[in-house]
Amino acid sequence: MALELALEGVGYRYRGGHEAVAGVDLAMAPGIVGLLGPNGAGKSTLMRVLSTLSKATAGRVLWRGEDIARKPDALRRELGYLPQDFGVYEALSAREFLAFLAAVKGLPARASVARVDECLAMVGLEDVADRRLGGYSGGMRQRVGIAQALLNDPKLLIVDEPTVGLDPEERVRFRHLLAELAGERLVILSTHIVSDIEASAGMLAVMAGGRLRFHGSPEALMADAEGHVWQMTIDAERLADARARLRISRAQRRVHGVELRVVGAEAPSADAVPVAADLEDAYLWLLHRSGAQA
Ligand SMILES: Nc1ncnc2c1ncn2[C@@H]1O[C@H](COP(=O)(O)OP(=O)(O)OP(=O)(O)O)[C@@H](O)[C@H]1O
DSSP, rough: OSSSSEEEEEEEOOTSSOOEEEEEEEEEOSEEEEEEOTTTSSHHHHHHHTTTOHHHSSEEEEEEEEEOOOOOOOOHEEEEHHHHHHTOOOTBBHHHHHHHHHHHHOOOOHHHHHHOOOOOOOTTTTTTTTBGGGGHHHHHHHHHHHHHHHHTOOOOEEEEEETTOOOOOHHHHHHHHHHHHHTTTTEEEESSGGGGGGTTSSSEEEEEEEEEEEEEEEHHHHTTTSEEEEEEEOOOOGHHHHHHHSSSEEEEEEEEEEEEEHHHESSSTOOEOOOOOOHHHHHHHHHHHHTTTO
């Protein structure tokens, strides 16, 4: 059966009655899928449903054609998951920690020694594998998180907001790592930061307010914003006023003032020049049209 994850009318309502996810229809095939949305959009809730930690309260999710609520183990065998709140045991080394998790996941003891080494190499931690995790940087810890998700050579890799708290250099490194890992896998990467996925995701799914607002290629999202992006330069002292009035996707200080990229239905001023949308502009325009805040 094809390596495909299909969501049909998926919804999730928390016990208190809050509907965090509603009516999501989506089909995903190998490659990187960027799940983009502002905080509170419902991304983590959906990731937990897809990784079988929560059961959808509406609709269904099919992995290779099988309903994951009925046969969760079929998906779990092929799943690697890095949750948003992944924690490590600080007193252990990366190698010890991964060996421990390999045992918990039921990998045969003999094979697991080699597999731990492979996973450490895949995330570039082989040289520091025997150091205590307590001394690792945020980016290194996230790489340990990916290494543990790779132990069972998953066909579906789900990573939830993996770049939060990383410095710019670690962020870039982490993005490259995920791009390398995609290959024949389906990697679902959730983030609220456009630049995390713009170079790597072949497909985007954008959520806001619990609903899917867009799914398709980055190019299609940018095409939707065509004709709604402008560039203009204003005096620096007018920036606060402009921020209050306009939807600004980028502001850059220049010698002669502040250069703005603005999205909206109409030109923000007579001297604004229309420009081609980039992904950041297009995302902001989509959120604006769907009534959500970035
Ligand atoms: N245990 C819970 N009980 C009730 N409501 C919840 C619970 N967890 C999350 N929510 C609510 O569900 C909505 C979606 O939350 P979720 O964490 O899935 O969003 P998110 O897109 O992952 O955002 P973030 O990046 O901030 O985690 C939010 O309104 C949130 O307050």
